[in-house]
Amino acid sequence: MQVLKFGGTSVGNAKAIEKVCHILQHHKPGGRYAIVVSAMSGVTDQLIQCGTLAAKGQENYKRILEDIEIKHFDTIRTLFPITIHSGLISQVKKRLNSLETLADGIFQVGELSKRTLDKIMSFGELVSSYLVAEKLKQLGLSATWKDSRELILTDDRFGNAQVDFTATNHQLQQFFASSPAAYTVLPGFVAATAENETTTLGRGGSDYTAAIVAAAVNASLLDIWTDVSGMMTADPRLVSQALPIAHISYEEAMELSHFGAKVIYPPTIQPVMNKRIPIWIKNTFAPDDHGTLIQNSTERNYPVTGISGIQHIALLTLEGSGMVGIPGFSKRLFDALLHARINVILITQSSSEHSITVGIHEADMLKAKAAVDDEFGQEIHEKKIEPLLVERDLSIIAVVGDKMKNHHGTSGKLFGALGRNGINIRAIAQGSTEKNISTVIHKNDIKKALNVLHEAFFETPTKQVNLFIAGVGNVGSKLLEQLHQQHAYLESELGLHIRVIGVANSKQMAFREKGIASGEWRDALVAGDQMEMSAFVQQAKKLNLRNSVFVDNTASPAVAAVYSEFLQHGISVVTCNKIACSSGYANYKKLKDLARQFNASFLFETNVGAGLPVINTLNDMIRSGDQVRSIQAVLSGSLNFVFNHFVGNANFRDVVKAAQDEGYTEPDPRIDLSGVDVARKILILARESGVPLEMEDIVNNSFLPEAALYAPSVPAFYEQLDVFADYFNGLRNAAEKEGKRLKFVAAYEDGKASVGLQAVGPDHPFYNLQGKDNIVLFTTARYAEQPLMVKGAGAGADVTASGIFADIIRTAR
Template sequence: MQVLKFGGTSVGSTKAIEQVCHILQHHKPAGQYAIVVSAMGGITDKLIQCGQLAGQGQEQYRVILQEIETRHLDTIRELFPITAQSSLISQLKKKLNTLESLCDGIFQVGELSKRSLDKIMSFGELISSVLVAEKLKQQGLYAGWKDSRELIVTDEYFGNARVDFPATNHQIAEYFQAAPADYIVFPGFVARSPSGETTTLGRGGSDYTAAIIAAATHAEVLDIWTDVSGMMTADPRLVSQAIPITHISYEEAMELSHFGAKVIYPPTIQPVMDKRIPIWIKNTFAPADHGTLIQDNADRSFPVTGISGIQHIALLTLEGSGMVGIPGFSKRLFDALLQERINVILITQSSSEHSITVGIHEVDMLKAKTAVDSEFSQEIQEKHIEPLIVERDMSIVAIVGDKMKNHHGTSGKLFSALGRNGVNVRAIAQGSTEKNISTVINKADIRKALNVLHEAFFETPLKQVNIFIAGVGNVGSKLLEQLHQQNTYLQNELGLQVRVIGLANSKKMLLQDNSFDLEQWREQLATGEPTDMPAFVQMIKTLNLRNSVFIDNTASKEVAAVYGEFLQHGISVVTCNKIACSSAYSDYKKLKDLGRQFNASFLFETNVGAGLPVINTLNDLIRSGDKVRSIEAVLSGSLNFVFNNFVQDASFRTVVKAAQDEGYTEPDPRIDLSGVDVMRKILILARESGAVMELDDITNHSFLPAACLDAPSVADFYEQLDVHAGHFLAIRQQADAVGKKLKFVAKYEDGKASVGLQSVAPDHPFYNLEGKDNIVLYTTHRYAAQPLIVKGAGAGADVTASGIFADIIRTAR
């Protein structure tokens, strides 16, 4: 005996039913086949809708009934030759007339009982099973049909009836002893009480019907045919990298099905597990796929078999000092819930006995609140316990695996992965068998949590990093170019899939579900909506993607002001914008603290020295216990370019204009020449070395005359450079006279910082600094005799983009 169950999608159309017949024709004709079928896909929902509308006194139910009739009539006409149609149409009409009469009666009384709803819902399976049986006969198979209600006996708990297994097993065994056909088709989902009332086994109950028949007949195997190729390591609708589970144990399958895996109805497993009958989940539309085999001793390499989740959960917490040391509170809590037929999904209790928390379906929370507060009304009135605390909009995420108990650190890995991505765990439950660790999280985080855990436990080939970029000018466009160029390397060598999900410039912003095409990003961004930074921030938070990184390539105060929102949401921030780190010390410290508190990276290597490892080197020194004695640096590539080219007959104005034209200075060169930019950089280095310092604490020995700084426009500024040409020439000649070169130097020592133009001698490390290069000298306790030197290109879009690129990799690793 083999039992095969076909789900709603497997019999949901003419082609699907033909595929079912094709599968059955290719089964070896050895013994009998019990074939259990669901209603055609979507029909049960329409039947429920009919009953509800009729119970509400809305005549719209007649329209739904007509839709149900039309769909089945169309299927008969497409599936069968004309000579076979009249008998089937007659049977269909008879059943639908009964259904219509039932709905009319409900409409007249204006009330839908659970008993009546079970009768209404039964028609889907009763019709589809007849069509499948008749089609098998048309295909030349020795097939018959049997009403499951004549075999499966239940109580009268309508909607989710409990099976009387002794009576049911006896009737099934007796029937099959005399059943003549090779292929016997049964309607799933439906049963009957001893008084003859139609009952149902719960949504998804057709699986259960098949399991009941398989267990009663000691079948060799139970095949569950559906529209997916078996169970997956996670819901593929939420986790794109989910992989098939080829083998799984009964216990693991049961845990996963209870925690949201929709491939198999939870009660299905118990009857066949007791008889050790294998369950094989197969894909009707890809029958060659292996599917999932559920049996004893499934052999796998991963400690975690699957990850599942249940949405729309409410947490109920009963707490109070009056509970400590007093027996019976838990029993009374569960009795109150039992009286309301409320299913408890998760239980956790504090060791102090001060509180107990349970998880239930959100639809039951109001009933639960009323029942529990009523049960404990006296204790609540006497202030011994608090009124029941109800929290909604929760989800349960569970990891399941037989081998978890043999692997140390599984729970630590789970909580670490969630914590790094800002997913807050509200409650925890773990069975003593260590096959399941369940966590309650906010419903908004379930997609991210499932993906994060899947990466952590299944070592997917690629770790996904989702980035959002503000600023796509010189630096931003170079960064996108580098990401595109290095895409293959990142995947093959580092196992990273970097996806650009959001872009924004001063005019347009656009977020996408999938990564931008990095060859067409300009065209894609042009289709976006007007830039609204608060809206852009909110959309990023709402997407709530794992391993998210916000990148700021701007010099905008508005953009810098949103870093805290991202860090609090577990989104890392990478920036070349110096405003945040050189603002008030309290703001700088708050961002650093938020990054640590919410496990989000806050990286700003390119604030100083573009792509040079200036800040990371300093951080490494401090982390290893070294102490900074002094920092001396040339930190402006633009100023270094200017003074390296301010030689011989070149005028200062000409050199500054050349630096601006090359893109080495800001559009207003005074931002660079004033020394304020260098002040910000040495401030950041001083703070990173441990100093509590503000920008106003830094001394600026400006070389620019006040008239140049105060010029009303850039054009007027250049005119003032001509006016004061002699001033600049004198500075250069003074240095030339003693064989020195001009360098704009920043210095931090003994808690004080300054910036200014200096003449450096040939034996100084700054003397031969060329072009737009930067140099930093760290003198520390360990590097006392000779300073640690970091030197290289300190300006330019390419090197700045490469520094941002490196910070992105750091956030991911």
């Protein structure tokens, strides 16, 4: 015999019931089948709502009864020939009349007991299974309907009755031995006490009914037909990359179902596992899909089979020095919870015996605290232990796999992946069988955690990186172009899937949780919300996506001020904005410390040399034990451009204007010409060398006359350049007379740093520096005789964007 169970969506309407009958018609001819049927989708919830409203004295329960009647009558009219409508409607109407009488009684007394609720909830399965049986008969199959309440005997724990397997197995075996029908249709979920009182087996109990029947008759196979193609590696509603599981063991399936996998009701597995009856989960609406076969063992080599989670969890912690070395505390704790009928989901205890922690459903936490505090009232009064500590708003993530015990590093991979994404673990539990590692996290992190772990265990080599980009001007727009251009390469060669989730300019911001398609960010901004930095931060934190990176392409102090908020949430920061790293040393160090503390990256390569590997080169030397003795550098591509063109008879004003027109300077060229920008860069290099300098420690030998530097506007500034033309010509002529060239040089040595205009001769490495190039000379303990040189383009949107791009990749790798 084969047992098949069809869930609520599988019999949700006439069309779905026809699919069920089609599946049954095409099963092996001559076989015998027990078919267990759930209520039509949504009906059980309607029945509970009906009883609840009636108990509250609200007459709109009658409207729900009407809706239930309409749903079933419409199904009959669509599913069956008109010639048999009246007979079927009459039979269903009798049951609905009984339901209405029961609801009226609840309304009159204003009370809904668990016993009465069980009776109300039973109507859904009783009617739906009757209609399936009648349809099979109408198709000419040898079918009968049998009330499960006559076969499955339980105790009187209404709402979640316990099965008397001895009596139940005997009744099921007797019935099927004597029944001649090829197809026996039974209502799932319902059973009865020895006094014939209706009971139910818990929500999802139709699966359990099918397992009870299969075990009793030693079925060859139990099919669970639902609306998904088997079990998945994670909940596909939370993890879009979830994969189907073709084969899984009983133990793995039990662990996953217990920890939130909704495909199968947890108690279902035990009865058939004892008999080694395979369970095949199939999709009613895609019957050709393989589904998931649950059986005794599997041949997989990979350690993790699936990841699941339970939400709405509370942790109870009993702790105190009075527990150490004293037997019986654990027993008393569990006895108190048992007497309060509270189910314990997770247990962990410190080896010092100073505390024990258990996880329960959040709905039970107040009852649990009252029960435990009452049990330990004397010890609490004597200060031997603390009052029970209750933590709420938590979830449990469970990583499940039979093979985990044979693979080293599974736990490390799990904890490392969560830690790198800023997900705090509140408690850990692992059974001695090593088939399940459970971690308790904050409920807001469950989606992120599931995706992080799924990526770690199932999606290699592809890793998803989620970007939140502030600033889409010259540099930002180039970065977006480069991301689009390299998309395919990053996936195929580096295993990186980079998505732009949020973008912002000074006026608008826009977010798309599934990513903003390349070329659509401008339209997204137009349709977005007004930009507010605090709101941008909050939205990025609220989305809580794995491997998140905030990218700052601005020069805004307001944007630089929020880095700490991102880092504290485990969101990496990549920036070309120099303000944060050249701010007070305390703030610079705080950001670096936060990055380490919360396992986030804080990268700012483009702060110094645009796309040149200046900071990374310096960091590599420091990390490998080298010591910086001095730094000499030309760190402004715009100033180098200016002085490379300020030769012969050139006018200084015209050269500066040309540099601005080419985009090499800021809109206000004084930002470049003042030397402040270069001072910030040498300050950052000094700090990265390990020296705690402040901005005021940098000596700025400015070559700009004060009248030009402090002109009231940019046009007034250019006027002052004309006024001081002879001054600038004098600087150039003096250098040229000595056969030298003007360069704006930054220098660091012996803990001191300065910036200023210098004339360098032909033998100097800076003499032939062309265009907008930068150059940095590192003299170190290892590079003492010949400095290490980094040279190349140090300005321009393309190279700056490429430097940011490289930092983004570093955060992921």
